[in-house]
Amino acid sequence: MKRCVWACPVLSPVHQIFYVILLQRVFSCAVSLKAMFSRGWRFGWNRYREVDLFTDRHESSAETLSQAIRAAASEDPEADGSVLFGHLQGTVVGLRYYTGVVNPGEMVGLVRQPQNPYDRNAVMVANIYGNQVGHIKKELAAAMAHVMDNNLAKVEGVVHSGTRNSFTMPVMLSFWGREENRKSVTELMVLHKVLFILDCQYSVTNLFWISGVNPKSYSSTAGQALSFKKGVTVPLTAEELKNAFDNLFEDLMESKDGEKGAAKAVCTPLLPHQKQALSWMCARENKSALPPFWEKRGELYYNSVTGFSAKEIPERLRGGILADDMGLGKTLTTIALILTNFHEGKPLPVDESVTCSLDALHAEAPVLLDDMDFAAALSGSTTNTTAKKKKTAKKANPTQSQSGQHTCIWCLFLFLYSDQFEQHVHANKKVKVYLYYGTERNRSQKFLSSQDVVITTYNVISADFGNKSPLHGINWLRVVLDEGHIIRNPNAQMSKAVLQLKAHRRWILSGTPIQNSVKDLWMLLAFLRLKPFDAREWWNRVIQRPVTQGDRAGLKNLQTLVKCITLRRTKSSKVKGRPLVSLPEKSVYVEQVELSQAEREEYELARNDGKNIIGRYVAEGTVLKHYADVLVILMRLRQHCCHPDLLTKTSSDLGAAATPAELRERLIEKLRLVLASGSDEECSVCLDSVHLPVITHCAHVYCRPCIAQVISTEQVPVLPAASLQFDVQALMGNLLRLRSEDGSRKCLVVSQFTRKHGFTFVRLDGSLTQKRRTQVIKEFQSAAADSPTVMLLSLKAGGVGLNLTAASHVFLMDPAWNPAAEEQCIDRCHRLGQKRNVVVTKFIVKDSVEENMVKIQRQKQDLLEKAFGSSDSDRSKSRIDDIRALMEL
DNA sequence: ACCGCCGGGTGCC
DNA sequence: ACCGCCGGGTGCC
Numbered sequence: 003m004k005r006c007v008w009a010c011p012v013l014s015p016v017h018q019i020f021y022v023i024l025l026q027r028v029f030s031c032a033v034s035l036k037a038m039f040s041r042g043w044r045f046g047w048n049r050y051r052e053v054d055l056f057t058d059r060h061e062s063s064a065e066t067l068s069q070a071i072r073a074a075a076s077e078d079p080e081a082d083g084s085v086l087f088g089h090l091q092g093t094v095v096g097l098r099y100y101t102g103v104v105n106p107g108e109m110v111g112l113v114r115q116p117q118n119p120y121d122r123n124a125v126m127v128a129n130i131y132g133n134q135v136g137h138i139k140k141e142l143a144a145a146m147a148h149v150m151d152n153n154l155a156k157v158e159g160v161v162h163s164g165t166r167n168s169f170t171m172p173v174m175l176s177f178w179g180r181e182e183n184r185k186s187v188t189e190l191m192v193l194h195k196v197l198f199i200l201d202c203q204y205s206v207t208n209l210f211w212i213s214g215v216n217p218k219s220y221s222s223t224a225g226q227a228l229s230f231k232k233g234v235t236v237p238l239t240a241e242e243l244k245n246a247f248d249n250l251f252e253d254l255m256e257s258k259d260g261e262k263g264a265a266k267a268v269c270t271p272l273l274p275h276q277k278q279a280l281s282w283m284c285a286r287e288n289k290s291a292l293p294p295f296w297e298k299r300g301e302l303y304y305n306s307v308t309g310f311s312a313k314e315i316p317e318r319l320r321g322g323i324l325a326d327d328m329g330l331g332k333t334l335t336t337i338a339l340i341l342t343n344f345h346e347g348k349p350l351p352v353d354e355s356v357t358c359s360l361d362a363l364h365a366e367a368p369v370l371l372d373d374m375d376f377a378a379a380l381s382g383s384t385t386n387t388t389a390k391k392k393k394t395a396k397k398a399n400p401t402q403s404q405s406g407q408h409t410c411i412w413c414l415f416l417f418l419y420s421d422q423f424e425q426h427v428h429a430n431k432k433v434k435v436y437l438y439y440g441t442e443r444n445r446s447q448k449f450l451s452s453q454d455v456v457i458t459t460y461n462v463i464s465a466d467f468g469n470k471s472p473l474h475g476i477n478w479l480r481v482v483l484d485e486g487h488i489i490r491n492p493n494a495q496m497s498k499a500v501l502q503l504k505a506h507r508r509w510i511l512s513g514t515p516i517q518n519s520v521k522d523l524w525m526l527l528a529f530l531r532l533k534p535f536d537a538r539e540w541w542n543r544v545i546q547r548p549v550t551q552g553d554r555a556g557l558k559n560l561q562t563l564v565k566c567i568t569l570r571r572t573k574s575s576k577v578k579g580r581p582l583v584s585l586p587e588k589s590v591y592v593e594q595v596e597l598s599q600a601e602r603e604e605y606e607l608a609r610n611d612g613k614n615i616i617g618r619y620v621a622e623g624t625v626l627k628h629y630a631d632v633l634v635i636l637m638r639l640r641q642h643c644c645h646p647d648l649l650t651k652t653s654s655d656l657g658a659a660a661t662p663a664e665l666r667e668r669l670i671e672k673l674r675l676v677l678a679s680g681s682d683e684e685c686s687v688c689l690d691s692v693h694l695p696v697i698t699h700c701a702h703v704y705c706r707p708c709i710a711q712v713i714s715t716e717q718v719p720v721l722p723a724a725s726l727q728f729d730v731q732a733l734m735g736n737l738l739r740l741r742s743e744d745g746s747r748k749c750l751v752v753s754q755f756t757r758k759h760g761f762t763f764v765r766l767d768g769s770l771t772q773k774r775r776t777q778v779i780k781e782f783q784s785a786a787a788d789s790p791t792v793m794l795l796s797l798k799a800g801g802v803g804l805n806l807t808a809a810s811h812v813f814l815m816d817p818a819w820n821p822a823a824e825e826q827c828i829d830r831c832h833r834l835g836q837k838r839n840v841v842v843t844k845f846i847v848k849d850s851v852e853e854n855m856v857k858i859q860r861q862k863q864d865l866l867e868k869a870f871g872s873s874d875s876d877r878s879k880s881r882i883d884d885i886r887a888l889m890e891l
Numbered sequence: 892a893c894c895g896c897c898g899g900g901t902g903c904c
Numbered sequence: 905a906c907c908g909c910c911g912g913g914t915g916c917c
Contacts, residue, residue, distance in 0.1 A: 096916030120917045137917045169892060169915080 084547065087155060087177040087184050088200040090191070094127045094136040094161070095170045102133030103165075108309030110135060110159040110173065111539055114150050123147035127159065127173065130310040130534040136170075145194035146175075155179035155187050158543055160309075178547070237552030246557055251325055251515060254570040264338035265349035267431040272331075272338060275571055275582040279324060279335045282569050284343045286322050287480075287507050293319045293532065294566035295559070307544050307559055308534060319532055321508035323486070325570035328513040328826065329833025330582060336482055336511060337426050340455060341433070344479075350454060352431045421780075423455070438462060438473070447472045460488055460496040467499030478505040483529065486510030490522040492538075497525055515568070520549055520560070530567065586810075588832045588840040594848040595732045611635075617891050620882070732845055733813060737792065740811060745791075747838075748782070748809040752795045752827050763792035783808045795827065806830045810838035815845055 094110075104110060111128045118124035125138040125146050138146060149155050155177040164171035177187055177198075191198035238246070262281035264272050272280065292298070295307045296316050304311040326332050344350040423435050436450065437443075438458035450456055450472055458473065466473055481503050483489065489497040508530050516522045524546070527535045534540040545563070548556020575582050597605055612635035733751065740747050751763075764778045782793050783806070793809060809831045814824060832840045885891075 094916090099916065115917075118917055124917045126917085140917065143917075169894095 083180065083550075084156065084178040085181055085184070087179060087187050088191075088198050089174060089176050090142075090196060090198050092142045092159075092173050092175050093139040093170050094173050095139050096136040097170060098168055100134040100136055102127075102129045102131075102135035103312075104129050104135055104161045104171075105309055105311050106162060106165050108161055108165070108311075109540075109543065110161055112138065112146070112150075112157050112159055112175075114147060116147075116151070125150070125157075130305070130308045130540065131312070132537070138173075139170075141194070142196055145191055145196050148190055148194075149177070149187055154183040154190070238554060238557065239552070243549075243552055243557070246561070247516075247520075250561065250564055251568065251570050252572070254325070254565060254568050262342070265342040267341045267349065267352050267428050267433070268338050268426055269428045270334060270426040272334070273583065274577050274580075275326075275575070276331050276335045276338070278577065279326065279332075279569055279571075280338050280342060283322075283324065283335070283339045283509070284347065286567075287320050287339075287343055288347050290318055292316060294563050305534075308540065310534070317531075317533060319530060319567065320506060321480075321510075321530055322567035322569070323510045323512065323515055323526060323530075325512055325515045325568050327570075327572040328829040329573065329585070330571060331834050332511045332513075333422050333484070334426055336484075336509070337423060339509075340480070341427065341431075350433070352427075352433050352454065445472045447475050451476055460500065463503070464494075464496035464499045467495070467502065471499075474499075474502055474504070476504070478503065480507040480509065481505035482509040482511060484511045486512040486526060486529075487514050487516075487522065489529065490525050492525045492528065501529060520546055523560075523564075527563075532563075532567065535563070583834060585832060585834070586836055586839045588828070588842065590842040590844065592844045592846055593732065593736075594846055596848055613891065616885060620886060620891055733815070736813065736843065741791070746785075747811060748791045748793070749811040749813060750793050750795050750806060750809045750827070750831060751813045751815060752824075763794055764790040765794040766796070779806070782806065795830075805833065805835065807833060807835040807837075810836065810840050812840065812842045813845065814842065 108129065111130075111132075113126045113128060115124040115126050116122055121140055121143065123140065123144045123146075125143040127135045127138060129135055137143065146157055150157060156179060158176050158178065159173045160176075161171060161173050179187060188198060188200060260281050261274060261277035262284055263277060264280060292303070293316055295305050297304055297306060299311065302311045302313060303316055305316070324332055324335065326335075341350045341352065423433060427433050434452070434454040436453040436456050438450065438456050439462055443462070444450070445466075456473075463471070463473055483500065489500050491497055510526050510529065512526075515526060524535070524538065524541050527541065528538075530536075535545065545556060545560050549560050571582055573581075573583060573585065596602075616635060737749065740749065764782050766775060766778050766782075778793075782790055785808070793806065795806075812828055812831060814827070828840070828842055
C-alpha cells in the first residue's frame with residue numbers, strides 16, 4: 003500500500019515555459035489571484051515566523067485565505083458538469099505550524115501555492131473558514147499541482163480520521179473534472195506513482211478499507227461530500243429534480259413569526275401578509291438564531307453540511323431574501339421595515355425633532371451586547387472577541403456613529419421609490435431620502451451618512467466602485483437590493499461592486515430569485531455573506547454540483563438553505579384561508595390578424611423557401627451550424643408578419659433623426675447599458691451570454707464572432723434590420739375604440755421593437771437614461787387630462803421593477819421567446835394599486851411563424867430544463883425542436 | 892514522530 | 905570500514 007517515494011522531478015524546459023504562460027494568463031485576467039499570491043506570502047507559509055497570538059484571526063489570515071479560495075474557485079465556472087475520476091488517500095503534513103483545526107468528517111479545501119519558496123508544487127490545505135491546516139505531502143503535491151494548474155480536475159478533500167494528530171493526518175481526495183480529461187489525470191497519477199482508485203473500479207467497501215474508516219460510522223453528512231452515487235443512493239431523475247426545483251421557492255410562507263404592525267410613521271395600512279413579512283424581517287434582523295446548518299453540540303457549534311465546528315458562535319445572518327411575487331408590496335414592506343426596525347427593535351426616529359431624539363437615544367442607550375455588535379458593525383469591525391468589541395465601541399467617534407446609524411442604502415433600478423416614500427410615509431415625518439444619482443450627485447460621505455435612506459442604482463454603484471466610491475466607504479445599517487436577481491451574474495462589474503458594500507443587515511428583494519439555474523442563487527448567498535457558501539468552492543461542492551447531478555442530500559440541503567432565509571408568497575397564496583390580495587380581474591385575448599391576399603402570397607413564398615432550406619439543415623443535422631441562417635429566415639418571416647415594408651428597409655431605428663455623431667453616441671450608451679446590466683443580454687446567434695459584444699446600427703447586440711459569421715455567410719443586411727411597425731388596422735382600431743369608450747383608459751403597447759406612430763404616446767425602452775425613464779413613468783402614471791394615454795414599452799425595459807398601474811390595457815405586439823418576460827410586463831400594471839380590470843390583447847398573425855411561437859411558448863412553460871443547467875446537447879436539442887415546430891417540419 | 896531520514900561515531904566475540 | 909550498526913538530532917511546503 004505504501005507509495006514509493008520519489009524525488010521531486012525537475013521540470014523540463016518545456017514545462018517551465020508552459021508554466022510561465024499559464025501564470026501570465028491567470029494574472030492578466032484575475033487581479034484577485036495576484037492578490038492571493040502576495041497575501042498568501044505574507045499570511046501563509048511564512049506566517050509562523052511572525053505569528054502574533056493576539057491577532058484576531060478573523061481579520062487577517064482567515065479572511066485573506068477565504069478570499070484566495072474564492073478567487074481560485076471562481077476561475078472555474080463549470081463545476082456542476084464535472085464527473086468523478088477517482089479517489090486517493092493523501093497525507094496532510096505540517097499540522098503543527100498552523101492554527102486551522104478540522105474535525106472528523108469535515109471537508110477541506112485545497113489551494114495551490116505556486117509561489118511557495120520551498121516547493122512550487124505546494125498545495126495548501128485549509129478548513130471551511132479558510133484557516134490553513136497544513137500542506138499536502140510533497141510527492142503527492144507534485145502530481146496534484148500538474149492536475150490543478152492545467153485545470154484537468156478539481157480536487158476536493160475530506161478528513162475522516164487523525165484530526166487530533168500533531169504532525170500529519172490522512173485526507174481522502176476526490177478528483178472531479180470534465181470527462182475528456184479523465185485519461186490524462188489517471189495517467190498523470192500513474193506517472194507520479196500515486197495510488198489512484200479509479201471511479202469505475204470503485205466500491206464503497208474498498209474505499210472505506212483504504213481510508214481506514216468503518217463504513218457504519220461513516221455519517222451521511224460526510225458521505226455526501228464525496229457524493230457517493232453508486233450503491234448508496236439512487237440519484238434523482240430529471241423529472242424529480244425539475245419538480246423539486248419548481249417547488250424550491252414555493253411554500254415558504256413562514257407564519258410562525260406572526261404579524262407586526264408598522265411604525266406610526268408609515269401611513270399606508272399594511273395588509274395581513276405584509277405585516278407577516280415585516281414581522282419575519284424584523285425577526286431576521288433582531289433574533290440571534292443560528293444560520294442554516296449550524297447547531298450547538300455541547301460547547302461547540304457544529305456545521306452539519308461541512309462537518310466544521312468551532313468554539314465561537316457563527317456569525318449571524320441579519321437579513322435574507324424577500325421573494326414575494328410581483329405586486330405583493332415588497333417595497334411597502336421594506337419601507338415599513340426601515341421605519342419600524344431601526345435599532346433594538348425601535349422605530350427610526352423621524353419626527354420633526356430628528357436630531358434631538360437621536361441624541362437622547364445616544365445618551366440613554368445602555369451598553370448591551372447588541373449595541374456592541376451594532377457599534378462594531380458601524381465602525382467596520384467584524385471582530386468576535388468581546389474585548390475588541392468594547393474597544394471599538396468606545397473608539398467610534400460620536401459624529402461618525404451618529405451619522406452612520408440610520409443610514410440605509412437601497413439599490414434600485416428606478417427612482418420611482420422616492421415617490422413611494424412620499425406616498426407611504428406621513429408627511430409630517432421627515433425621512434431624509436437622497437437619490438444618489440446623476441452627474442451632480444453629492445459624493446460626500448459625510449452628507450450621505452447623514453441621510454436616513456440613500457437610493458441609488460446598480461449602475462451608479464458599479465460606476466463609483468474603484469473610483470473612491472463614497473458608497474463603499476460607509477458602513478450601512480442596511481443594504482437592500484431591489485430586483486436582486488439583477489446581480490445574479492458574479493462576473494458583472496456591478497455584482498462585484500455590490501458585494502463590496504459594507505453593511506450590518508442585508509436584504510434581497512426579488513420576485514424571481516432564480517431566473518435560469520441554481521447558479522443564480524450563489525450570488526445572492528454571497529451578497530448575504532452566508533458562510534461558508536459565499537466562497538464559491540463550498541457552494542459548488544455542497545450544493546451546486548450535488549444538486550445538478552441529482553444528489554438527494556444535496557437537494558435537501560439546498561431546500562433547507564432556501565427555506566431558512568427566504569419568505570415567498572404568491573398571488574395565489576392564502577393567509578388564514580383568504581387570498582393575500584384581491585386584484586382586479588385580468589383577461590387575456592388573442593387577436594388574430596389576417597394578412598392581405600398579396601401579403602399572404604409573399605409570406606407563403608418566403609416561408610416555403612425558408613422551409614426548404616431549414617428542412618435541409620434538419621435532414622443534414624446541421625441546424626446549429628447554420629443557426630445564424632435559420633435565424634435570418636425566421637426573422638424575415640416575422641417581419642413579413644409585422645409589415646412587409648420592413649424587408650426592404652435597412653434604416654436604423656435609433657438614427658432616424660440623429661446626426662451620425664449623435665447616433666454613435668447613442669449606440670455607445672446603449673451598449674454600455676447592456677453591458678452594465680449584467681449577463682442579461684443573450685446573443686441571439688449563439689444563444690449564450692454576449693462575448694466580445696458589438697452593437698449594430700439597429701441597436702442589437704451580438705458577439706462579434708457570431709455576427710461576423712452571419713454577415714460573411716449572408717452578405718445582406720440581416721436580422722431585425724428595422725423596428726416593428728404596428729399593424730395599423732389591428733392596433734389602431736383597438737386604440738381608437740378604447741378612446742371612444744373611455745378617454746381616461748391608458749394602454750401599454752409592448753413590443754420587442756418600439757416605433758413611433760401617429761398617436762399621443764410616451765415611450766420607454768432600454769435606450770432611455772435613468773432620469774428620462776423616471777420622467778416618462780411619472781408622466782404616464784399621472785392622472786392629468788393631458789397626460790399620455792399610450793406607452794410604448796419594449797419587452798426588456800418592461801421587465802425591471804416598473805409600476806405602470808395607470809394602464810389597464812396591454813397590447814402585446816409580438817410574441818416573445820420568453821413567456822416569463824411577457825408575464826412580467828403584464829404584471830407591471832396588474833399589480834397592487836390597479837383599480838380597473840386588466841385586459842391583455844396578444845396580436846398574432848394567423849397561420850404564421852408567430853402562431854407557432856405561441857404554441858412553443860405553451861410547451862416551454864412546462865419545461866424547466868434550462869433552470870437546471872442541462873447539458874449543452876439538451877439545450878441544442880430543444881432549440882432544434884423549436885425550430886422544427888416553427889417551420890412545421 | 893511509538894516514525895523515517897540524516898550524518899557522526901564507531902568497529903571481533 | 906570505499907562497509908553496517910548504533911543512537912542522537914531532527915522534522916511541511
